[in-house]
Amino acid sequence: MFPGSEAALMDEGFASLPEAPAEDPVAPLIERILGGEVNAFEDLMARTEARVLALAWRMLGDRHLAEDAAQETYLRVFRSLHTFRQGERFEAWLVRIAVNVCRDLARKRGPLPLPLDSMEMLPRDPAPTEAEEVTLLGQRRALVQQALASLPQGERAALVLRDLEGLTTEEAARLLGVRPVTVRSQAASARAKVQAFCTRLLHPHGGHP
Amino acid sequence: MTPHVLHQLPLWVEGDLDAADMAVVDHHLDQCPDCRSAAENLRASQIQLREAMVSPFGASDRERLRRQVMVQVRAEGAAKPVRRLLPRFALLVACAASLLLTVFLRRQGPAAVAPEPTSAPKGHQHPAQPPPALAVRQDPLPSHTRGPAASARKAQPPAGPTRIEFQTADPTIRIIWLAQSKPLPDTTPSLEEKS
Numbered sequence: 001m002f003p004g005s006e007a008a009l010m011d012e013g014f015a016s017l018p019e020a021p022a023e024d025p026v027a028p029l030i031e032r033i034l035g036g037e038v039n040a041f042e043d044l045m046a047r048t049e050a051r052v053l054a055l056a057w058r059m060l061g062d063r064h065l066a067e068d069a070a071q072e073t074y075l076r077v078f079r080s081l082h083t084f085r086q087g088e089r090f091e092a093w094l095v096r097i098a099v100n101v102c103r104d105l106a107r108k109r110g111p112l113p114l115p116l117d118s119m120e121m122l123p124r125d126p127a128p129t130e131a132e133e134v135t136l137l138g139q140r141r142a143l144v145q146q147a148l149a150s151l152p153q154g155e156r157a158a159l160v161l162r163d164l165e166g167l168t169t170e171e172a173a174r175l176l177g178v179r180p181v182t183v184r185s186q187a188a189s190a191r192a193k194v195q196a197f198c199t200r201l202l203h204p205h206g207g208h209p
Numbered sequence: 210m211t212p213h214v215l216h217q218l219p220l221w222v223e224g225d226l227d228a229a230d231m232a233v234v235d236h237h238l239d240q241c242p243d244c245r246s247a248a249e250n251l252r253a254s255q256i257q258l259r260e261a262m263v264s265p266f267g268a269s270d271r272e273r274l275r276r277q278v279m280v281q282v283r284a285e286g287a288a289k290p291v292r293r294l295l296p297r298f299a300l301l302v303a304c305a306a307s308l309l310l311t312v313f314l315r316r317q318g319p320a321a322v323a324p325e326p327t328s329a330p331k332g333h334q335h336p337a338q339p340p341p342a343l344a345v346r347q348d349p350l351p352s353h354t355r356g357p358a359a360s361a362r363k364a365q366p367p368a369g370p371t372r373i374e375f376q377t378a379d380p381t382i383r384i385i386w387l388a389q390s391k392p393l394p395d396t397t398p399s400l401e402e403k404s
Contacts, residue, residue, distance in 0.1 A: 038286035042279050049271045054264035063265060067274060074278045078285065137260075144261035163223060163255065164262050188219035195254035 026090045033081060041078060048091065049074075052098050058160045059102035060109075061149050069105050073098040095165070099157070099175050106153055147197035151190050154178075158186035159194070211237045214244050222251045299377045303384045306375065311386075 026047060032040035052073055057066035076097050084093055148156055154176075161172035162183060169187075173180040214234045220226050221234045238245045375384035 036286075038283055039279075041282050041286075042275060045275045045278060046271075049274055050264065050266070053266045053271065053274065057264060057266070058262050066266075067270070070274055071278055074274075075281060075285075078278075078282050140257060141261040144258055148258075148262070159258075160262075164259065169225065184220065184225050187223070188225065191219040191222060191251065191255065191258075194258055195251050198254060198257065199250070 024090050027086075030081065030084065030090065033078075041074075045074060048094055051091070052094065055095065055098050055160070055165060056102055058148075058164050059099070059157060060106060061145055065105060065109065069098065069101050072105075073101045076101065092171075096175050099161070103153070103157070143198055143201060144194065146201075147194040150197055151193060155186045155190040155193070158183045159190035162187040163191070210240050213237070213241065215247055218244070218248050218251050222248070222255055299382055303375055303377050303382070307384060307386060310373075 026044055029040050029044045029047075033044065049070065052070045053066060056069035056073070057063060060066050060069060073094070077094060080097075084090065148159070151159065157176055158172060161167045161175060162169060165172075167175070169180045169183050172187075173183045176183065211233065214221070214237045217226060217230065217234055221231065224231070226234065238248055371387070373386040375386075377384065
């Protein structure tokens with residue numbers, strides 16, 4: 001249905017976070033930064049910023065807030081890089097900081113605006129033109145984003161980490177500070193709610209998609 | 210027919226069930242068109258979710274973020290450089306240098322330890338002894354007596370130990386040694402015996 005989506009997620013670093021890989025590719029960069037070569041931080045960012053921005057946007061659902069979160073994440077990383085333990089995977093450490101920053105910002109922001117009551121403007125043409133297809137795609141995206149916005153923060157975080165960031169249930173549980181069974185249950189609940197939300201707004205009178 | 214599995218589908222769709230439960234659900238879906246339809250809808254919803262949540266940020270957004278962060282990182286790095294290995298290394302080098310200097314001064318004789326000895330025997334005084342090499346500073350007075358008053362007190366032999374300061378490459382690290390100029394009682398006789 002959306003053949004490019006998996007590839008795009010892979011480009012953003014859609015990969016699991018192994019605990020102790022043989023050698024972290026950014027380890028030499030970290031050594032340089034800790035040795036006082038501040039400009040090496042730019043290289044470190046270039047390697048990881050796409051994933052951090054994507055994660056922040058998925059967690060927060062707001063472009064500007066996601067940029068703020070990414071900026072704050074990297075500043076925290078720079079300030080506490082000396083506490084990073086050798087042998088730990090840097091990207092896992094980075095994602096943990098990004099998740100914490102996003103949760104802080106989400107708490108400060110408060111609940112998201114209420115979702116739309118319906119999306120009946122979506123075209124139901126069985127054979128849409130190319131332009132209509134683009135419009136339809138944009139509206140579907142908006143719909144899914146509204147569905148995510150309607151989720152409680154815990155369920156959203158579980159869904160994002162588990163299904164969009166590609167973490168295992170155990171990794172997501174560690175990041176969120178909860179038990180794996182909680183992540184499993186929150187992610188499942190979120191999946192069901194997103195589907196129900198989209199179905200309800202696309203077909204408010206109970207029709208099938 | 211086995212019981213419906215609608216409540217298990219949100220776990221099944223991402224493989225969150227154990228192998229036995231997965232097999233049960235798969236078996237039921239083969240028999241039940243309603244559950245199979247629900248499973249297909251859920252699978253389509255997950256695909257839509259992934260498609261909709263592809264990052265909207267492009268290369269220009271990432272470069273802007275990098276620029277903004279690096280401005281602050283460079284400012285903070287200049288004010289308080291990131292250090293972890295450097296202090297340890299500098300301290301190690303300073304300690305080694307101090308040790309070497311101590312050995313060197315001891316070999317030169319007791320007078321070399323203190324150009325203006327305070328408590329050494331009078332017969333061992335060498336006032337014209339040049340200061341040691343490298344970035345070592347010898348000060349016969351404690352730091353609180355340095356300054357304009359120090360020259361006034363120069364004529365009087367100070368009672369405290371000799372002060373030796375090292376300035377390391379890091380401007381924030383200075384090694385200060387307070388050296389006792391009096392030779393150890395067991396080393397002086399051995400030197401005399403050799404001569």
